[in-house]
Amino acid sequence: MKPYPLLFKPEMKERVWGGRNLEQFGLELPEGHIGEGWMIGDHPNGTTQVANGELAGLGLDQIREQYGKELFGTKGFSEKNGRFPLLIKLLDCQDDLSVQVHPNDHYDRLPKGELGKTEMWYILDAKPDAKIIYGLNDGVTREQLAQAIEENRILGSLREIAVEAGDSFYIPAGTVHALGAGVLVAEIQQNSDSTYRLYDYDRLGLDGKPRELHIEDSLNVIAYEGSGATYMKTExxxxxxxxxxxNSPFFVTEKGKVEQEWQLQTTEASFVIHIICDGTGTIRWADGELNVKPGQCCLIPANLGEYTLTGSMTVLRSYLP
Incomplete structure (x- = not known):
């Protein structure tokens, strides 16, 4: 089989905080409040299927089993569970997400085979008053945070940041965080579904019951002295x-602007994932051409070799370090 850029049929996830904004990308949404589109995934809770070309209909897990390092690269597998190492999402936040934190790979209470979760956010769109929670206030200790939770005043311990389109946030495991209402986000993360909730605004879940909190696990995995989280404007x-x-141990993510032909090349070490943020263009390679548009997430196989981006568009590029 000749390699080619892969597009996938997303796995849509209903969330109490979700909406319908992912429809603007031409995506088909099921009924309900859709908060997450898992665009490229190989996880027990969501595995995407190829939507184009010779491999259409195969799941990312099947491709991993059949083609392995040929398509994913020599680094293209989790050392812990053998799966595709990243999970790519688009998030539509119509309401505030829970205040949460993720463990690292070494937390001893992780389910068997599950990874920790270091991630990053790129803000695709944001309402004028949009905010996120990003870390603890300076000097907050485990004891102080536990007491604040007990007394239902946790929000006073958290750092709040106003956001706008183009902002980028790196969120290593151990960082307390929460997306706020009114943002549309591209998320690149370890292939994990491990989330510990600290606070959920006393709201009910989709089943009409309060959503579970994970206070002890959260307090255990928070990086109180700092996790290495950073954020930046990206004009x-x-x-x-x-x-x-x-630039993390798990992925590198970069942003680029295409205005004329841009010749690029894969390496045998890693696949490349391109997320189209805005504009339109094409991906050309020796055997073909693929038109791309906003919201599309494309997996470039490690063995594709030379390819060219054309058009007028903003893209994210992610690969393994």
Whole structure:
């Protein structure tokens, strides 16, 4: 089989805080409040199927089993569970998400085979008053946070940041965080569904019952002395240049602006994932051409070799370090 850029049929997830904004990307949404589109995933809770070309209809897990390092690269697997190492999502936040934190790979209470969760957010769109929670206030200790939770005043311990389109946030495991209402987000993360909730605004879940909190696990995994979280504005001054947004042990994510032909190349070590943020264009390679538009997430196989981006668009590029 000749390699080619892969598009996937997303797995849509209903969330109490979700809405219908992912429809603007031409995505088909089921009924309900759709908060997450799992765009590229190989997880027990959601595995995406190829939507184009010779491999159409195969799940990412089946491709992993059949083609392995040929398509994913020599680094293209989790050392812990053998699966595809990343999970790519689009998030539509019509309400505030729960205040949460994720464990690292070494937390001893993780389910068997599950990974920790280091992630990053790129803000695709934001309402004028949109905010997120991003870390603890300076000097907050475990004891102080536990007492604040007990006394129902946790929000006073959390750092709140106003956000706008183009902002980028790196969120290592151990970072307390929460997306706020009115943001549309691209999320690149470890292939994990491990989330510990600290606070959920006393709201009811989709089943009409209060959603579960995970106070002890949360207090255990928070990085009280700092997790290495960073954030930045990402305005680009020139085209055909990459701006590094996140450089983690699990993925590198960069932002670029395409205004003329941009020749790129894969390596045998890693696949590349492109997320189209805005604009339109094409991905050309030796054997074909793929038109791309906003919201599409495309997996470039490690063995594709040379390819070219054309058109007028903003793209994110993620790969393994």
């Amino acid at each position: 680009l001054q020139a085209s055909n240049e990459w701006l590094t947004l996140a």
